[in-house]
Amino acid sequence: MSKFRKKGNSGPAAINTSSLPDIVFMLLFFFMVATTTKEVDPLVKITNAEGAGVTDLTPFKQRSEIDFVYLGEPNHGDANLFEKGIAVQYDGILHPNGIHHIGQWKLEKFSSKPGDFTAPRENVITCFKADAHVPMGIIFQARDILQDLEFYSIAYAAQEMGNKTEYDIREQ
Amino acid sequence: MLGSKRDREDAPEINAGSMADIAFLLLIFFLVTTTMDQDTAYLRKIPKKVETTQQQQSQVEEKNIYKITINSRQVIQARDSIIQPDAIGTLNSRIKHFYLVNRDRKTNRDIDYPYYAFGSVELYQNNLDNQINRLEALENQEVIDDNTRRRIDQALDAIGQWRKKLEMAKLYTRHSGKREMPEIAFEAHIRLESFLDTDYSAYVAVQSEVEKAITELRDEESVQLFGVPYSRMNALVQQRIAENSPEVRMYQERMELIETLFPLKLIEVKPKR
Numbered sequence: 001m002s003k004f005r006k007k008g009n010s011g012p013a014a015i016n017t018s019s020l021p022d023i024v025f026m027l028l029f030f031f032m033v034a035t036t037t038k039e040v041d042p043l044v045k046i047t048n049a050e051g052a053g054v055t056d057l058t059p060f061k062q063r064s065e066i067d068f069v070y071l072g073e074p075n076h077g078d079a080n081l082f083e084k085g086i087a088v089q090y091d092g093i094l095h096p097n098g099i100h101h102i103g104q105w106k107l108e109k110f111s112s113k114p115g116d117f118t119a120p121r122e123n124v125i126t127c128f129k130a131d132a133h134v135p136m137g138i139i140f141q142a143r144d145i146l147q148d149l150e151f152y153s154i155a156y157a158a159q160e161m162g163n164k165t166e167y168d169i170r171e172q
Numbered sequence: 173m174l175g176s177k178r179d180r181e182d183a184p185e186i187n188a189g190s191m192a193d194i195a196f197l198l199l200i201f202f203l204v205t206t207t208m209d210q211d212t213a214y215l216r217k218i219p220k221k222v223e224t225t226q227q228q229q230s231q232v233e234e235k236n237i238y239k240i241t242i243n244s245r246q247v248i249q250a251r252d253s254i255i256q257p258d259a260i261g262t263l264n265s266r267i268k269h270f271y272l273v274n275r276d277r278k279t280n281r282d283i284d285y286p287y288y289a290f291g292s293v294e295l296y297q298n299n300l301d302n303q304i305n306r307l308e309a310l311e312n313q314e315v316i317d318d319n320t321r322r323r324i325d326q327a328l329d330a331i332g333q334w335r336k337k338l339e340m341a342k343l344y345t346r347h348s349g350k351r352e353m354p355e356i357a358f359e360a361h362i363r364l365e366s367f368l369d370t371d372y373s374a375y376v377a378v379q380s381e382v383e384k385a386i387t388e389l390r391d392e393e394s395v396q397l398f399g400v401p402y403s404r405m406n407a408l409v410q411q412r413i414a415e416n417s418p419e420v421r422m423y424q425e426r427m428e429l430i431e432t433l434f435p436l437k438l439i440e441v442k443p444k445r
């Protein structure tokens with residue numbers, strides 16, 4: 001009797017899960033290699049501008065030769081508090097002085113680079129990550145300040161448009 | 173054999189049941205903290221500040237300027253044509269045209285477009301020799317004052333430049349089989365003007381068209397000369413720049429030649445209104 005009962009209790013055969021860790025590790029390594037870490041959480045709304053033939057910035061990021069400035073409407077709060085309704089984000093903060101703060105911020109960033117960083121100011125790129133509808137006047141204000149401080153390298157962030165041939169531009 | 177079997181039986185088994193959990197935890201952490209899209213951008217330089225008065229500004233001839241203006245409604249004027257925002261894609265062929273019109277012409281040139289100069293190995297060698305002679309003459313002077321010293325510096329500068337040009341001409345002649353190397357007028361440039369309230373996306377679209385035009389020109393030339401597109405060499409050099417191997421240096425030389433043949437001179441003008 002007991003022999004029979006035992007057989008009935010065993011139920012469906014258990015699935016062997018010993019290879020599960022391997023599969024998950026494989027996924028993990030794929031994501032570690034294929035992605036880059038987020039530097040800061042964006043505090044402004046950014047719809048990327050699009051363009052063809054853009055340069056990949058990953059090598060510059062690895063050498064910490066690039067600083068990002070984010071421009072756009074703020075995610076929270078009243079946009080009218082900012083000049084022309086455009087907030088400017090440096091690292092983690094929206095600075096009340098907006099674009100006029102960029103000089104001071106760049107100088108602080110440059111002096112806090114590691115000691116073995118011998119690159120001249122010219123080699124540190126300032127990348128503007130701006131919303132598609134940001135007016136160019138602001139960016140040229142920033143250019144003037146950077147020119148005075150001899151940070152001559154800049155970059156206009158854009159997303160690769162791939163096979164698309166039409167630009168997404170607001171008509172008025 | 174017998175012994176090993178015993179060992180296996182005796183070794184305590186580590187419980188790997190929680191391994192999957194740990195790996196999942198790590199996986200989810202990376203999924204949350206990373207982004208898939210790469211950061212990409214157009215790299216540009218701000219020109220150095222120069223103190224000039226109004227009178228000192230030398231006038232660049234109209235034919236050497238390709239002027240693009242974007243107004244506050246994203247309508248573009250490129251030279252005399254008006255381009256609506258939905259037709260920006262036609263800009264790159266216009267820019268290519270600007271570069272190529274007079275490229276193979278020594279006579280019968282279009283007077284509205286930049287002229288080309290034709291250099292050759294002999295010409296550059298000649299110029300180099302002249303500068304070396306000049307330097308020797310200057311150094312052999314009996315009195316060397318500040319003025320002479322300045323001229324010596326100038327001569328040294330010129331020698332460096334002609335030497336570079338000479339190397340380029342040799343490289344060009346070797347790969348193209350042509351004796352003369354076409355060089356666009358030094359002053360030829362693209363002038364990009366915008367308004368204070370031009371959209372960033374429109375400005376970037378024009379940058380994209382400029383980049384596209386120049387990349388296509390360079391790629392075509394590079395394939396003709398070396399059988400490899402310029403953009404591929406560029407990507408390779410960017411990746412392996414720290415190596416400093418002979419191969420990388422060869423590619424750098426070739427890229428320099430292509431960049432001299434098709435220079436990207438883009439002047440971004442500060443908007444006034």
